[in-house]
Amino acid sequence: MAAPIAAPLTAPPQSRAGNPVADLSSRTGAGERHRILHVFRAPVGGLFRHVVDLTRLQAEAGHAVGLVCDASTGGERAERALAELSPHLALGVTRIPMHRNPHVSDLAALRAVRARALAVGVDVLHGHGAKGGVFARLAPLGRAGRGVIRAYTPHGGSYNYRPGTPLHRVYMAAERVMAQATDLFLFESEYVASRHAAYAGGSPRLERIVHNGIAEVEFAPVGTSADPFDLVYVGELREAKGLPVLLRALAKVRNRGRKLRLLMVGSGPDTESLAAMAENLGLRDAIAFEPPQAIRPVLGRGRVMVVPSLAESLPYVVLEAAAAAQPLVATNVGGIPEIFGALSGDLVPPGDDEALSAAIIRILDEAPATRDGRARALSDSLRTRFSMNRMATDVLCGYAAAFRAKRVRTASAAAA
Template sequence: MTVEESKPTTKPAKKPLRVLHITFNMGIGGTEQVIRQLVQGMANESVESEILCIDGHIGPIGEALQQSGVLVHKLARKQGFDWALIKAIRKRLREGRFDVVHCHQYTPWMYGWLAALPTRAKVVFTEHGRFYPDRYRYKAMLINPIMALFTPSIVAISEATKDALVKYEFIPRHKIQVIYNGIAPLVRDKEEAQKVRDSLGIPKDAFVVGTVSRLDPVKNQAMMLRAFKQFSEKEPGSYLLMVGDGPDKAKLVSLAEEYGISERVIFTGFINNPVHYLAAMDVFLLSSHTEGTSMTLLEAMSLEMPAVATRVGGNPEIIEDNVTGILVEPDMAYPFAECIEQLLQKSILRQSMGQAARLSFDKRFSANAMVYQYSKIYGDPDSAPYSLHGSTDEIENG
């Protein structure tokens, strides 16, 4: 045997998969959190990710990713239809030699799809939620079926979102698959949660309900305030903790004063990492007119916290009614208040719902499960190296 014949054969290193995420910006929100989970979750799995923001600014989540070494680009989309934006995205796709362009929300899909047409990049489109009220756009009837035909993968974050894409965007149902949002579970620190209560002047044994959300009309926190007013008339020692900021803040502060509950409704403003504020609550509240997959609802579930939420959008797909939380018809303040009271009075029920919520979270809404499903879309699942820090069987079985 010659020396050459005895040399071991080695396989060439596999070329990393290159993915460009296109989004409006990387501010604070559910879409941005999903992108962050995908970028970070695939960082060790032979995937190189970059992000392109088309609204002219990056935002705090994007800036944090930049500091960790992720390339985040920005372009300034002009009013009207911006042909120059298509050219700029196409230039980035070619320079970066991307294999996949993952478009988040409709407008990034339209621009990303047009930009990718003469390139080698595979287009993936994820619809993260719908406006309220939803509406028909008749231009979509002509354009969207064509875009869908030449988009290999279209994803909705809930069955409700999928139904909306079929009804309002004229996308064939068979083209759409559902992948629920996933997050890394939060860790409860009881001492830090108590420090939050102390800093806000909330007594140690007080019953606290609350939300972590953008203060926006679509979230319908005005109904939440009405419900808390009714609830607190029976339970005057309770508190409502509203974590977040947004265009409705001044209106909501005024309503709390009008209802005579301002001393027990606490508006914290925007909190960059609200985990300890969330952990300071006993019950999570979600009063939205519409939802896709609420990331803060998932965070509450990961902390073994039951929720009272409106029966809209993806909420019924996340919450098993009277098992992991309670669902109420939208904009119904009195039933909403009654459900809060029920969870106050029945501490054993509250505890069992919280435990069931965490079990459901682990099985269906973990970041690993979401990242694995997207990895199958990005590349060939039979040859993809995505272990995601656990075996495929472990991920698929819960």
């Protein structure tokens, strides 16, 4: 059964004086107060961070916000994060079983989302990621749903799943169908928007590009520890993140006489196979595996951050490292070039361990002033393009446009 937790009994926080989100919302006509339910699967990783940031800012702007997410993912770390967020959740948290892949239990989850949406009287159902997008857009609300808008923020997911395969075609066919039930697409990168256009087809009813945003405090330098690792990786431990490529690149570098050390922070389904691969490549003493933890202290324990992903949307880990002026080696995939902007020529082809090893050596051997200067230039370029307040404001403006469009459609239907 669905179990709502951490539902405060007080009204949602009122917008603070000088809150850029609240101020700009009122100036653009997006100042209506909404009852918003964010629906997503896993309370972990970049998607969860996006929802948490959005929830805080929407609540501070005077909206009533609630969450629906998986009951079994994230462990104690997710429980702590949700407990810290609870003062901002006027509509509480409902945790229900959700499987990563399509499953017969999806019907029960869909009914639970419907029940929660009706119980709290939402007017915005906002789905995040493939599973959240399904539940938020397809939950049947009947007559009570006539005034509700359905928003969808893809985070890569099904759009990046082995393009060209039969299963990818099935996923994209489903996206074409669900697009008809979507009032607003909020693509977090131009890349994902282009994937939707190429594979799902059709013209979305309404769409916006809303880049992930980061806070001003994240631009503060983290410093470097006294005995840093040469390389640091932070994220999920899964093959799609390009970690076998990274291990092969590290082995190449070490075989050429450079005894580099790598710190890998994270967890995931491929942890054991990656540890076995490291052992087979003779890297047992070169790699330290540590569980998930806050990224900023980890950045200070490495000289260079490596992001060897094979597919991405707009990864927070790159934004966070770049904002802190951490030297970066990253692959040319997804929305990462949108983050690097004019410096995207430094990106590495995905899946190429030789190119990755060469990029690692090049950045480690650079003069510190050159390396640090380039990292600082990237950090400075992010300030206006990836602001957290701008992200939240653009989402609220998207909601307002979707409500206006829905009213126009309703009036036209009534006139007809």
